[in-house]
Amino acid sequence: MLAMMGRIGIQKIFLGILLIDVLVIRSVAADNAKDLKIWPLPVSVSYGHDRLYLGNDLELTTDGRMYSDASGILKDGFFRLLHILNGDHVIEANTFHFINSSLVIEGIHVVIASSGNELQHGVDESYKLSVPMQGNPSFAYIEAKTVYGALHALETFSQICYFNFSTRVIEVHQVPWTIFDKPRFSYRGLLIDTSRHFLPIRMIKKVIDSMTYAKLNVLHWHIVDTESFPLEIPSYPKLWNGTYSSSERYTMAEAAEIVRYAQRRGIHILAEIDVPGHAKSWGVGYPSLWPSINCTQPLDVSSNFTFEVIDGILSDISKVFKYKFVHLGGDEVNTSCWTSTPHISNWLEKKGLNESEAYQYFVLEAQRMASSYGYDIINWEETFVNFGSKLSRKTVIHHWLRGGVVQQATAAGFQCIVSNQESWYLDNLGTTWQEFYANEPLMNITKPKQQALVMGGEVCMWGERVDGSDIEQTIWPRAAAAAERLWTSYDNLAKNSTEVTERLAHFRCLLNQRGVAAAPLTGRGRAAPVEPGSCYKQ
Structure with a gap:
């Protein structure tokens, strides 16, 4: 069996000319793309009409002069590839007797140009993948600037492999292949929310695994909110009192495990601690964080203790969440609790602040604290709409609500992330995958x-x-539609979503085969199959 018998051979192979430089690379034309089953679509592809067969003892070989894989990230990625390729199929040992040995791929040779494996924002994720027709022994070849580009190449390789039920072996179709690929955007995210409903760690890891199949690279973890506070904060342990139950919690060690698990798959974990609103659960353990017992959010702006707690949270999470950014929320702040609570109203008067200015004071103070721990800050768009020019210049504006905000924020010099709710909110079950695919982050932004x-x-x-x-x-397959929009070069994106229906249906079935419960394309949201039929027609 391929997954069990594959062996890792780390050795040096010196090639006079890498075969991936021999074939002509061209952009994927519309008539060319219809024959591909790769999702998301690469930048450029050349392919043929022959086939090769994967050997039972597929090897990973590397040129260790630059990248030694001391951390085992590449090796682990290769083992995951073997597991995916084998799936639940039985690769029978006696099936290779009829195959010419020159047609058997013996391994994958990987050359990585960088010696490090630190996952930084904007890390080079490009790669070249070649599967030549000739070779003795026959190998597939990957070139990448970083190990994370190589992981993407392994995923792409997995998508050009098929189990043939007649030959009982795994085949690579459309050989020879030459693929050059890189992402269009550096931030390709998926938000999960563990406050409204707790998600077990095993499920979060499944979501992370599924993200790698679509080449998404940021898991935005909206950890806490009004409803519950499931994350352990050692500096203020009573915050944990705001959980739904004693078993619906994450220890800091478990959070660190999620970060480690994601990092080894090329995925950043963006932690969100939403302040000053969406914070009722904080006061379950520390009631003094509430303006009053009857008016529980936003957090008490007049209390030094409020900011001590925020500083403690940021100090604790900075030891675990190493992504460049932290998300501080700042959305949907109703300041009426501040003006209706006497001790806060008196504080506002003493400070000479109105409620809008107090809101600004809170957001800027939280930003200052986060910056002191080395973070750049992401805030929801309300902070820019209300007092944009006062924000830290390192602030990233997260658009979700109003039209025109991205144009205005970028014109003011702020970076932006696009999540407009009418097109990219997965909880809106009425939004179809076609609408997810059509949503363009650079809409009406023409200046480079x-x-x-x-x-x-x-x-x-x-x-x-x-x-x-x-x-x-x-999440799936609608998130995959957005993933192609974020990965694939604009010129290669389909102008009509009907052009990608068959390819996305194939990817959806691939997700099912890998154990991901992706819904059919037909219908809306998470619609069930409407009648018996092939996975590829649903």
């Missing part, structure tokens, strides 16, 4: 300087009506 400030986009899986029982089919 402003376009460069759009980091990318994110689909949002808010948790009011999802938990471990239905999250996967609510």
Whole structure:
């Protein structure tokens, strides 16, 4: 069996000319793309009409002069590839007797130009993948600047492999292949919400695995909110009192495990601690954080203790969440609790602040604290709409609500992330995958300087009506439609979503085969199959 018998051979192979430089690379034309089953679509592809066969003992070989894989990230990625390729199929040992040995791929040779494996924002994710027709022994070849580009190449390789039920072996069709690929945007995100419903760690890891199949690279973890506070904060342990139950919690060690698990798959974890609104759960353990017992959010702006707690949270999470950014929310702040609570109203008067200025004071103070721990800050768009020019210049504006905000924010020099709710909110079951695919982050932004400030986009899986029982089919396949929009070069994107229906249906079935409960393309949201039939027709 391929998954069990594959062996890792780390050795040096010196090639006079890498075969991936021999074939002509061209952009994917519309008539060319219809024959491909790769999702998301690469930048450029050359392919043929022959086939090769994967050997039972597929090897990973590397040129270790630059990248030694001391951390084992590449090796682990290769083992995951073997597991995916084998799936639940039985690769029979005696099936290779009829195959010419020159047609058997013996291994994958990987050359990585960078010696490091630190996952930084904007890390080079490009790669070249070649599967030549001739070779003795026959190998597939990957070139990448970083190990994370190589992981993307392994995923692409997995999508050009098929189990043949007649030959009982795994085949690579359309050989020879030459693929050059890189992402269009550096930020390609998916939000999950563990406050409205708790998600077990095993489910979060499944979501992370599924993200790698579509080449998404940021898991935005909306950890806490009004409803619950499931994350352990060692500096203020009573915050944990705001959980739904004693078993619906994450220790800091478990959070660190999620970060580690994601990093080894090329995925950043963006932690969100939403302040000053959406914070009722904080006061379950520390009631003095509430303006009053009858008016529980936003957090008490007049109390030094409020900011001590925020500082403690940021100090604790900075030891675990190493992504460049932290999300501080700042959205949907109703300041009426401040003006209706006497001690806060008196504080406002003493400070000479109105409620809008107090809101600004709170957001800027939280930003200052986060910056002191080395973070750049992401805030929801309300902070820019209300007092944009006062924000830290390192602030990234997260668009979700109003039209025109991205154009205005980039014109003011701020970076942006696009998550407009009418097109990229997964909890809106009425939004079809076609609408997800058509949503363009650079809509109405024509100046190159402003376009460069759009980091990318994110689909949002808010948790009011999802938990471990239905999250996967609510995310997929619609998130995949957005993933291609964020990865694939604009010129290669289909101008009409009907052009990609067959390819996305194939990817959806691939997700099912890999154990991801992706819903059918037909219908809306997480619709069930309407009648018996092939997976590829649903």
